[in-house]
Amino acid sequence: MKKLAYALGALMGLMSSTAGAWGNHTLAAYRALEAMPEVVNAAPVTVEPLDAFLKAEEKTIEALLASQEAWAVANLQSYPPRPAKLAFTANPDRSDDARRLAFAHALRIAPNSRFALFIQPDPKTAVSPAPRLPSEAVTTLPMLGNASQKFQPLKAGDTVAPLAVVASAADEPDYGLDINLFEDNPSEWGKMYGFGTQPFGNPILVYSSQAPFHMGFMHESKVLYTAAPFIKRTFPQLRVYQYSTLASLAFRTGHPYWGWRFTGLALHYIQDLTQPYHATLSPGDSTLKLLAVNAISMVGLSGMKNDMVTLLSNRHLALEKYQAEVLLNSALAKQDTALDQALRNSEKDSSYPEWYDHYLRNVVSAQAAGYGNRIAQTLVASMPEGFVSDPSFDFGANEEKVTMVKELANAQPEAKSRLDALVAELLSNFGAHSRNTVRGILKASNR
Incomplete structure (x- = not known):
């Protein structure tokens, strides 16, 4: 059993090297929220630096972060308790830098996280060139x-629309907040945070280290959990709870800018888990196949496993790139596509339960995991064979050279129609769950 767990760990390690879910979350979040009255009718908010919020609400933040830890211990499977020395304790005499560091330590996020004052303007409504903020001011990670x-700087005291704040923040967790948090990662903070070793993925690869916070294999078979219990060690639920309760606190205490921004941070993890390749270990493959492939690999024949890994990564990336290109192209052209309409359509919102603490696990990820077979079959039938069925091709290494919209222009109309319908369906889930989360946070904030 230990050998099987090791083999599955190696398989997951390669799969999780693709940590993105929906590309630039901001583009999709604008479409999902642009017709939501609670967002678009909300009053403009005054931009406030994080240091000002932390200093003004230090005591309430101390109490909230303590309650977050108690909730996580009581509610999350395989949760490693936060070391006691990392608890946030109010201290009005310390510097802003020291307070921000203590906040990062208590949340167990990367302490070099930027939390810059910025927005990503919506390409669909932008009418003139705007000032640009270098990417390194916003993210600690290199951008392709x-x-x-495209980042636009804000400054303290500016007023900004809540839609721009929440949509921009929805992409922010991909800017380095969850990087190198495990003890075997190349960072000092990973050695003190108490998350243990990275459960899967290569701990030396920077993007791989965020995967356990952005993926959640919550609905696999009991056989897989028995063989590889480490697949339970994923933490998107933790992040949703942390940021959603911080959002509610900010709203209640008169800091609406941070209310909307923390809401956007929480949305990121909800949105990630609407992507089937983030909610299930190997979409389209049965438990029996996974076990068989790993059994063969254990006796030194790793070709089948390596091919499976490459195909999973290629399909994940091809799906993400196609979706992102369609949304960006439609925004730049100031047009509407079926994907834009699906994101905005609120008809499905009420078909789900009201948002609650376990909404991510019981509603979002359960639904996404159910798409495994369908998404794999549709991608294979609809996309160029070399991208999704040829293990000798590495989509990630060639991604910048590929334009999926052009590649699919010559696809069989019926096959492309099925692909577009499925992507629209997935994005309708993305939109509905995003809006339900916003409603839940606002309700908890008495707004």
């Missing part, structure tokens, strides 16, 4: 040369 993220 063709990245769609």
